[in-house]
Amino acid sequence: MDMIIDFFVWPDVTFPVTFLILASALFQDTLYAVLIAIAGVTLMRRRFERNSHRLVRRIGQEAPRVSILAPAYNEAETVVDCTRALLRQNHSNYEVIVINDGSSDDTLNRLVRAFDLKPADRECSDRLDFAPVRGVYHRPGPVPLWVIDKVNGGKADALNAGIAHASGSLFCAIDADSLLEADALIRTSQPFLDNPDTAAVAGTVRVANGCRLREGAVEEAGLPRRFLPLVQSLEYLRAFLVARFALSELGALMIVSGAFGMFDRSRVVEVGGYDPSTVGEDAELIVRLHRDGRDSDRPTAVRFIPEPVCWTQVPERLSDLAGQRRRWQRGALETLWRHRDAALRPGYGLPGTLGLGSMIVIDVIGPCLEVLGYVLAFLLAVTGQISWNWFAALFALVCSFGFLLSASAILLQEIELRRTASLKAISQLLFAAAVENFGYRQLSNIWRFAGTLDFLKGSKHWGQIKRSAFDTTDAPT
Template sequence: MIIIITIYGAMLIISFFQIRKIYQLDQIEPYQEFLQSNFTKPISILVPAYNESIGICASVRSLLSIEYPEFEVIVINDGSTDDTLQKLDEVFKLKKTNMVVRRQLETKEIKAMYTSTIYPNLIIADKDNGGKADALNAGINLSKYPYFCSLDGDSIIERNAFLKVLKPIIESDDEVIASGGTVRIANGCVIQNGDLTEIGLSKNPLVTMQIIEYLRAFLTGRVGLSKNNLLLIVSGAFGVFSKKWVIDAGGYAHTVGEDMELVVRLHRLIKEKKANKKIVYVPDPVCWTEAPESMKYLRRQRKRWHKGLFDSLWRHRKLMFNPKYGTIGMVSMPYFFFIEFLGPVIEMFGYLFFIFSLFTGSIYFEYAILFFLVSMVYGSFYSMAAVLLEEWSMERYTKVSHFVTLFLVSLTETFWYRPLTVFWRIEGIVEMIFRKKGGWGEMVRKGVSNE
């Protein structure tokens, strides 16, 4: 607990100063200047879709309305069994077309290609089902620009998000090869025709708890890691990559956590080539996505995430404590293994030991209660620090009622949400040991757009 408090506390302090620095710079250098800049890099936006009928059209509309000089949107329909393709046809008036595809990465067969008669920069690929990684690799093959963004099919992007997430790439003269943005939860927000019009909170405490969890993970964890080029995760929901480096690395792998695995592989390639390249996280650009509203689908998601974490660490175990890979091998890999992966195992043993001690009478109750209160207070403090950091810098949740709700719900985390996520992650480890495989990890969606 002392180790975790020290590490998380250090990351919180780093995040505090880093976010404030970014916030102050943003006031001096408006992002709109990049709209007229000759150095702005064109980008291909890849949207892998599998049974995304409910939200896909709103997401594509959101992408087509972004503020960015030159871009293309490529939707890869990965063998959907619902009416995803038909919905896209109805809304965007598709016509079949022939395209020459440079097959740089191996993928399942593309059955047909379509372009929109309304938006010439919208391309739809209909392919055999091969999984999310296969769909993204197909999108990379189809893309014509040097940088691409991977975006989930149920996501809504803020209009100026791409100007912000590409800023470090533009200013670094290609030193930055990947840049990730913040993902927020759209449940409870008002979205009209692919545009976020009002930010709100869901009345479901399970969703509210996820909002707090996301704020904590993105605004404190990833900012702290990114500051020292230790970031091993660029969210699959919103990340920009150099196409050349991704192709050199072999594209996305067919694994549970393809987004993290790719980032680890890129770090490995950077070190092996002895290149001066960075992978960064930018806190302000925001992508809004739908979160699970039931225990069933949240449990499935967290199990999949934990299996993906271990799979990435195991595939690249050569990096662990290997000085050849610098701080990635000596700091980042051990952190993700001992703190993020093994943390739930240690915590579960703590719960079991406490229950066992109750029956054997070998527990010092005064100390146990004190320890529990310290744990609860620290956890709540860390969560609320993330909420305050968000309010102080980006001000997405502006209503006092939002702040009060987030604060009150965060106080309950220790009693119900934390033990649940620990148990689900342990389940993921057990399934991984018995090699139980997962696919896309589909979730029943209600749709985040109020069209």
């Protein structure tokens, strides 16, 4: 105890340590500022086909066959709406495969009733391992719908089952509580036609809480009324439009969100599919694809394009959000640990240096140091080693910088993509950008710090998020 007291009355050591720790928060914000600049310049210079119907006509019959894979575990509240949205894509050649991963609720029965599914046989590849399949159901039509009913094995295992049953040269992995916009599939498949070295493509994921649906599609985009999902809308904007877009342009994108991503099926099968032993299966697969490309001297492109949009439900309860963020942190650390021999090695190019390096800064060092910095600075103020004015000034600096970065991301979205509907919606996002720095940012870092402890303890807990039915105006079967 005396050693602890001595530490806080020794300002020659404590003050610079605390200052350096809190400076890590500013360093993270500076990194985001650089990424915003890269994303902004790239968005202003690039051109894309705003009219999806012209894009469909231009690509036409060249469009490769795509298998949409939607793993579902206890998603009875949302799975029918999401499947309807998947069946309404502006793509000439695709199929939908829903994988019921041993749900204990009414997921399978609702699918069978809503789409009049019948038992069927389906060819299956034996190149990937997955839990036993109990049955296959099918509805023929212009867009074939398949449901694979299998023993529970986790999301990665369910995706491997879907890949093994897929007929497309590309597959699109999404969450069963997510909704694809009608042009998402055709836009996401375009980079595979433009560049044969493309292994994976990510699109934008936006928050569906607060949106109104009609027949499985987002009829009216809106922002959530509750603060918790509202601030997550802002987080998703920063993560996708800024961070992932910029890293993609630099050739260092290391994650394609499990909620929405398209892959070259043969490349994924070659590296062994998804790894069921990690909760970060989405990031781990991308790192493995990058490494395989480097090890085999095979060009490997992983792209992010902002125009294709997937809508997903986010947690509305604090306990659900805490569990999700702890799991994400654990997944990132599992990926970094498994591929630690590639991190910061020039031999693995920008994916190994910048890609994995940014994960180390943001996912490993950042949360731990920022939490520790706030605690130390507070204790220094309490013991009189620094003034409360100094503590408040440093806190205000971190918060102001964070707000400016969020405001820049919102402005970038409006100028280039025109995605927010009204001035009121922009004001709501700016409000969230200001308020999140006073409690939410710190809480988020505490959750990530707790996720780090979970990783060190070897926790394998996945957790379950409570889902709600979408706000639907009309949902005929």
